[in-house]
Every structure is written in structure tokens, then in C-alpha cells.
Amino acid sequence: MKRWGQVETRAPLFSKENLRRLIVPLMIEQLLTVTVGMADTMMVSAAGEAAISGVSLVDNINLLIINILSALTTGGAVVASQYLGQKDRRDACESAKQLLLTALLFSFAMAAVALIFNRGLLSLTFGSIDADVMENAVTYFWISALSYPFIALYNSCTALYRSMGNSKVSMYTSLLMNVINIGGNAYTVFVLHMGAAGVAVASLASRIVAAVIMLVLVHNSKNEIYVRHLHSIRPNFPVIKKILYIGIPNGFENGLFQLGKILVLSLVSSFGTTAIAANAVANNLSAICVLPGNAISLAMITVVGQCVGAMDYGQARTYTKRLVRMSTLYIAVVGALIVAALPLILNIYQLSPGTTRTASEIIIFYCICAAVMWSFSFVLPNTLRASNDVKFTMIVSVASMWTFRIGFSFVLGKFLHMGLFGVWVAMVIDWVCRITFFLLRFRGTKWQKFGRELSGEEQAMQSESSPSSS
Numbered sequence: 001m002k003r004w005g006q007v008e009t010r011a012p013l014f015s016k017e018n019l020r021r022l023i024v025p026l027m028i029e030q031l032l033t034v035t036v037g038m039a040d041t042m043m044v045s046a047a048g049e050a051a052i053s054g055v056s057l058v059d060n061i062n063l064l065i066i067n068i069l070s071a072l073t074t075g076g077a078v079v080a081s082q083y084l085g086q087k088d089r090r091d092a093c094e095s096a097k098q099l100l101l102t103a104l105l106f107s108f109a110m111a112a113v114a115l116i117f118n119r120g121l122l123s124l125t126f127g128s129i130d131a132d133v134m135e136n137a138v139t140y141f142w143i144s145a146l147s148y149p150f151i152a153l154y155n156s157c158t159a160l161y162r163s164m165g166n167s168k169v170s171m172y173t174s175l176l177m178n179v180i181n182i183g184g185n186a187y188t189v190f191v192l193h194m195g196a197a198g199v200a201v202a203s204l205a206s207r208i209v210a211a212v213i214m215l216v217l218v219h220n221s222k223n224e225i226y227v228r229h230l231h232s233i234r235p236n237f238p239v240i241k242k243i244l245y246i247g248i249p250n251g252f253e254n255g256l257f258q259l260g261k262i263l264v265l266s267l268v269s270s271f272g273t274t275a276i277a278a279n280a281v282a283n284n285l286s287a288i289c290v291l292p293g294n295a296i297s298l299a300m301i302t303v304v305g306q307c308v309g310a311m312d313y314g315q316a317r318t319y320t321k322r323l324v325r326m327s328t329l330y331i332a333v334v335g336a337l338i339v340a341a342l343p344l345i346l347n348i349y350q351l352s353p354g355t356t357r358t359a360s361e362i363i364i365f366y367c368i369c370a371a372v373m374w375s376f377s378f379v380l381p382n383t384l385r386a387s388n389d390v391k392f393t394m395i396v397s398v399a400s401m402w403t404f405r406i407g408f409s410f411v412l413g414k415f416l417h418m419g420l421f422g423v424w425v426a427m428v429i430d431w432v433c434r435i436t437f438f439l440l441r442f443r444g445t446k447w448q449k450f451g452r453e454l455s456g457e458e459q460a461m462q463s464e465s466s467p468s469s470s
Helices: 016-047 049-085 089-116 118-126 131-146 148-163 168-191 196-218 237-269 273-289 291-309 313-340 342-349 353-378 381-386 390-415 419-443 446-465
Strands: none
Touching: 016 049, 016 168, 016 196, 016 273, 016 291, 016 313, 049 089, 049 118, 049 131, 049 148, 049 196, 049 237, 049 291, 049 381, 089 118, 089 131, 089 148, 089 237, 118 131, 131 148, 131 196, 148 168, 148 196, 148 291, 168 196, 237 273, 237 390, 237 419, 273 291, 273 313, 273 342, 273 353, 273 419, 291 313, 291 353, 291 381, 313 342, 313 353, 313 381, 342 353, 353 381, 353 419, 381 390, 381 419, 390 419, 419 446
8 A cells, every 4th residue: 555645656847858958958047056155255445444334234234135035936936836746837937926026025025125224224234334335235225125026026927937847948048147246346346446336337247138038038938837918917916826825935935044144154263363364264164064955955846846746745855865865965066166266265355364253164064064965954854845834834933033043143152152164163063953854854754735725726616717617
């Protein structure tokens, strides 16, 4: 007898070549994102400390907004992937329209708040800062807010292409966007001497171009998912409800995660200049270490989402295990390369001996722990999200973040005098907690019920809308 949740053996939904075509471009795109961020920081530093301080402060807020918008587009990607798994192209296209509409409305609301309450939000978030830093932050924040709708459109379209298993499009568009961004930064900062405003204008221009390109591409009816007649899209509340069912918990989780990082950053700043510099370098290199994991985490949404749509939980489990193993292997390889090249890398930053020693200890510790645990903590839960088990992942992630990563940061770093290293140990304790709950959930069958319930609701809605056969 079959166990509950198992299905008959079917042809694999994704071949090894399909997975490669999906994951490799995502890795390149993630690498572009990391490198362009480092290039931005290097360029704006030429405009002076006030400019780089203003930009870095606002980027914390921008990252919060981007994380929330990304969570919303993840909701749309899950819904679209599930429809494709059901071979329901019509509803997949309808979910794409509603994703674009919902993301655009959210982004307009966020942009309006940022534009209207600009200086007040900065004062509330960062307190009293130097006047020249505040002026740079106000200018950068105002121009950045204009780009929120274009970020929403770009993220929505790239998420839809990932749902179709096509990540090359977003990779090429990201490459163009980064070229425009870096070239624009060079011109506005070094030639026009616009400082923080120049960096913001370059980012705005690159996001406008990327959003327009993706909108044109998603208009193609040869795609499995396409969107036509953008001007005539009307709200479809049942579909919007499904997108928000996944997007809101994920956005809440991402938002609190970023707020928690800001709070921990305030603790790190109390440890002194050496700790701040070492933490900044460690953050840069840790992002590179887990870059393959981030790419595979995005791929997991598409792969498992289509498996859930096809009601094939056997394949969902198989692909989850395969992708987690792949992520673990790649992170271990990248981490080993970083550790091997660490003396050379740290020499580029021209740090003091004390800062170099602290950064080195943290990076080695991080790379070892990430190779063992990161994939189970951050890639695995995307299987649960792709099957609509979003409330569980939200509760576990938020509770673990605020209890262990934040709480233990203060306990270990401040009260037990472990300093910056204690903050990074607290982060690993947070991973251990997440892994415990996510593995137990995945080993069971409760997460499968959410996908089955969704498909049941879909079938009921379709039968109600179709003529009676009697």
C-alpha cells in the first residue's frame, strides 16, 4: 500500500540539464549582485565620508524595502509554479498579471511614504547624525524611493521567468543593469561630482532600463507565462489572496530579519572601530561564501513549486535532497577557496593587524559552519514555502532570529565579553535552531497537506465555474 502523500512513479519534472540551466545563471546573477555592491561602495567613497555614510545608512532601509518586495514576488512565483505543475497555463498567466498589479501597488505605497516622510523616517531610524551625513542621506533616500516601482516590476518579471525554469533572461538583464549602474556611478561621481545623488541617479537609471526590458520580454505570448494588455489589468482578489498568503508571512519574516540585523549592527558598533571594520569585511566575504546557496534557494521555489502543482511529493522530496546536497557541496568548495586565499584577500582591504586577525578568525569560523549548516537552514525551508507551508517557516525563523541571533548576540558578545566573535557564534546557534525544526517538518507529511488543500480548492472553484454534466 502507498503511504499517504506518495504518488505513482512519473517522468522527472526536471532533468539534470534543466536544473543546470536554471541554477548556473542564478549563480552568475548572484555574483553580479555581490560584486556590483562592492563596486558601489568603492566608488562612492571617493565623494567623502559624509557621502558614503549617508548612502550606507539609507541602503539599510532600501534593503528592507527590497526584501519585502522580494517576498511578495516569491509568493507570485510559487503560485505561478504550482499552476505550471498543474499544466494550467491560463491561470498561470492570470497569476502573473495579479503579481505585477499587487507588487506595483505595494511599491507605490512604499515610495509615497519614503518621499513624504523622508527626513522624519531617517531621524526616527538613525537618531541624531551629523548634518552633512543627513543631507546626503535625504538626497539619496529621495531618489532611491523613485526606483521602488521599477524594482517591483523587475523582481516580479524575473520571478515569473524563474517559475518557467528560465533564469538566463534575468542573468543577462542583471548584467546590463550592473553595467549601467557602475558606468553611471563612474560618470556621476568622478566626472559630474554629484556624490550620493549621482550614485542614486545611476541606480535609478539602471532599474528603469531593467524593468522596461523585462516587461517587454514577459509580453511575449510564446512564453509559458506571459502578460498582455498591462493597462487593462483588473484586480482578481482570489488570486491576489493566494499570492499574499505566501508573500505576507515571507515579507514579515524578511522585514523582521533585516530589522534584527540593524539592531545587531548597533551592538557591533559599540565594540569599537576594529570590530566595525572586521564585521564589514566578514559580511562581504560571507556573502560570497553562500552565493551558490542563495542561487539554489531561488531555484528550489521553481522546482518544488511545480512538483507541488503536479501533486508529486515524491519528486518534491527527491529534488529537495538533491538541491540541498548540491548547495552544501558548492558552499564547502567556495568556503575552502576563501579560506585558502584569505591572507591575500585581507591584504587588499589594508586593515590594521588587530582588525585583520579578528576578521580572519570570524571568516574561517563562518566558512566551516556554513559548509555544514547553511543549506539546511536557508535552502531547505524554501521547500516548505513552495508547498504553501509559510506560517510555520515564518514563526520558526522569526522566533529563532530574535531569541538566538539577537538575544544571544547580547549575551555572548556583551555580557560574556566575547565581543564580535560572540555575535557570529549567536548566528550559528540560530542556524542550529532553524535546522532542528525545518528537518523535523520536512521528514513528516504535514507540509504536504497545504499543497493538497490548495489543489482541492482549485478543483472546487473550477467545478463550480464549469457547466453541470448532469
